Amino acid sequence: MTAVTYLDHAATTPVDPQVVAVLGAVLTEGLGNPSASHPAGRRAAVLIDQARSQVAALVGADPAQLVFTSGATEANNLAILGHAAGLTGAQRRGAQVLGLVTDHKAVLSPLRRLAEAGFALTLLQPDAHGLLSPQVLAAALGEGAQLVSLVHVNSETGVMQDLPALSAVCRERGVALHIDAAQSAGKLPLSVDGIDYLSFTGHKLGGPQGIGVLYVAPQRRVALQAQILGGGQQRGLRSGTLPTHQIVAFGLACQLAAERQAELAARLTALRQRLWQGLADLPGVLHNGHPQHCVPGAARAVAHADPLEAATPAASNRTTHRCRQSANAGGRKATVFQSRSSPAPRIRTPGSNRQSSCSKQSRHSRRSGIPSNLTAQSASAAANATAPATFWVPARRPSS
Ligand SMILES: Cc1ncc(COP(=O)(O)O)c(C=O)c1O
Numbered sequence: 001m002t003a004v005t006y007l008d009h010a011a012t013t014p015v016d017p018q019v020v021a022v023l024g025a026v027l028t029e030g031l032g033n034p035s036a037s038h039p040a041g042r043r044a045a046v047l048i049d050q051a052r053s054q055v056a057a058l059v060g061a062d063p064a065q066l067v068f069t070s071g072a073t074e075a076n077n078l079a080i081l082g083h084a085a086g087l088t089g090a091q092r093r094g095a096q097v098l099g100l101v102t103d104h105k106a107v108l109s110p111l112r113r114l115a116e117a118g119f120a121l122t123l124l125q126p127d128a129h130g131l132l133s134p135q136v137l138a139a140a141l142g143e144g145a146q147l148v149s150l151v152h153v154n155s156e157t158g159v160m161q162d163l164p165a166l167s168a169v170c171r172e173r174g175v176a177l178h179i180d181a182a183q184s185a186g187k188l189p190l191s192v193d194g195i196d197y198l199s200f201t202g203h204k205l206g207g208p209q210g211i212g213v214l215y216v217a218p219q220r221r222v223a224l225q226a227q228i229l230g231g232g233q234q235r236g237l238r239s240g241t242l243p244t245h246q247i248v249a250f251g252l253a254c255q256l257a258a259e260r261q262a263e264l265a266a267r268l269t270a271l272r273q274r275l276w277q278g279l280a281d282l283p284g285v286l287h288n289g290h291p292q293h294c295v296p297g298a299a300r301a302v303a304h305a306d307p308l309e310a311a312t313p314a315a316s317n318r319t320t321h322r323c324r325q326s327a328n329a330g331g332r333k334a335t336v337f338q339s340r341s342s343p344a345p346r347i348r349t350p351g352s353n354r355q356s357s358c359s360k361q362s363r364h365s366r367r368s369g370i371p372s373n374l375t376a377q378s379a380s381a382a383a384n385a386t387a388p389a390t391f392w393v394p395a396r397r398p399s400s
Contacts, residue, residue: 009204009297010155010183016206016256019249023208026245034242035233044244051251055213058254059181059198060191065221067214067237068247072182073106075199075214076149078227078238079178080110083147083197084119086223094144096120100132100161103151107180111149120144129290130159138169145175152190153183157289158298160184167194176220182212186257187265187295196220202246207253211246268296275299 006014015023026047032040034048049063056063069075080097087095099111101123108123115121122140126132132150141148148170153160163179170177171194178197184190186205192198192215201212216224216237230239276299279285284304 010158012203012209013206015203015208015249016253018256019207019253022252023245023249026248031244034244035231044242047244047248048242051247054251054255056215058185058190058258059200059215060193061198061215062218065192065216065218067216067234068242068250069199069212069214069238070210071203071212072180072199072201073212074228075201075212076106076178076180077110078214078224079197079199079216080107080147080149081113081227082224082237083176083178083220084114084117085225085227087146091144091146094120094142096122096142096145098122098124098137098140098145098148100124100126100150102126102130102154104155104180104182106182107149107151107178119146126159129293130154130157131290131293132161132166134162134165134169137166138173141169141173141175145173147176147178149178149180151180151183153181153188153295153298155183157300158183158295159290160188160293160295162293164194170194183298184295186254186261187297189261192217202250202253205253205257207250208246211243211250213250265296272296272299 029043030040031044031047032038032042034041034044036042052063052066052068056066067075067078069078084095084097097111097114097119099107099121111121111123120142122142124132124136124140137148148166150161150166152163167177176196177194179195179199181190181198181200182204185200190198195215196217197220198215199212201207203209203211224237226237226239228239231241233239233242276287279287279301282303286302286304288300288302289298
């Protein structure tokens with residue numbers, strides 16, 4: 001059998017052996033329903049409380065402010081749709097919600113659902129590195145702004161947004177901030193300070209799939225509307241029997257991630273450096289991302305079939321950054337704000353049959369299922385792009 005080296009920890013991480021052991025132990029112990037008052041149920045509830053503290057400690061939260069979910073996707077839906085549903089009639093009139101055009105579908109899709117329900121959706125444009133500037137955010141916040149929902153670390157480039165700066169803008173304007181930390185929790189130091197809602201998930205940090213969490217700041221708790229109704233578990237915010245084994249495993253994974261984080265970050269940063277040094281000698285390889293604001297375990301490169309074409313920054317944009325933008329920019333009633341370094345985007349209206357060659361090729365577009373008639377860039381706009389590449393390794397002629 002061929003040995004496989006699995007490197008895609010942005011998609012999911014292997015479950016830590018200690019976590020596997022605890023999963024098995026809890027499952028075989030024969031615990032009761034944690035809502036039940038008999039001893040087997042109470043024992044499960046005690047274990048869940050311990051795990052709740054471990055998860056909360058990872059992000060400096062009060063354990064009482066956590067709502068367990070099936071993962072980051074559900075946590076995002078609860079934050080975005082639940083926040084919107086909790087707005088008063090007056091807040092709802094002319095309400096604006098904001099996101100970043102390059103972010104994960106687990107954030108963009110619930111935002112789009114709000115646009116369909118009549119909210120004004122503003123999709124912001126990152127700079128050439130993939131970073132959202134606080135100035136761009138501040139300029140886009142309208143009178144009716146109610147929620148900004150952003151991914152902390154991009155799952156494809158590893159680019160990390162400046163949370164303190166973006167949070168300061170939201171605080172100043174009194175707008176709620178939701179952060180999807182699926183790619184950063186356990187990998188970077190993280191705190192809920194200045195954040196209203198924070199989502200993360202077990203399977204990106206050595207825990208099992210199918211368990212995640214939403215932190216809800218105390219001032220948001222009252223208005224937040226549950227999206228899953230039933231037996232009223234978790235103070236009515238997310239009904240359903242709590243999966244004791246999953247939660248206990250998630251708790252341990254969070255604790256282990258916190259203990260190992262600094263050492264792991266140093267090791268991965270050094271490994272990535274070695275990788276880039278090796279890639280720099282290859283013709284036509286472009287580095288896509290940010291040289292500093294990047295999670296340690298991520299590296300993204302694009303190899304051009306024609307290394308000479310890769311020598312131009314515009315070419316790099318055309319095939320990487322631009323494709324991502326067009327793939328992610330769909331959405332009715334969406335406005336795209338952008339930094340000055342990017343050319344003007346064009347929002348297509350639903351019903352148009354034209355499709356950019358860039359979006360046709362985009363892997364993300366195919367995966368995300370965003371209709372091609374809702375792209376933000378036309379092929380010609382992409383081809384004329386003048387913004388610099390994110391940062392790039394100059395191509396060398398292959399030696400013959
Ligand atoms: C940024 C981001 N958000 C959300 C998700 C979805 O998380 P989950 O699989 O826990 O629902 C992922 C991973 O796929 C992700 O990378």
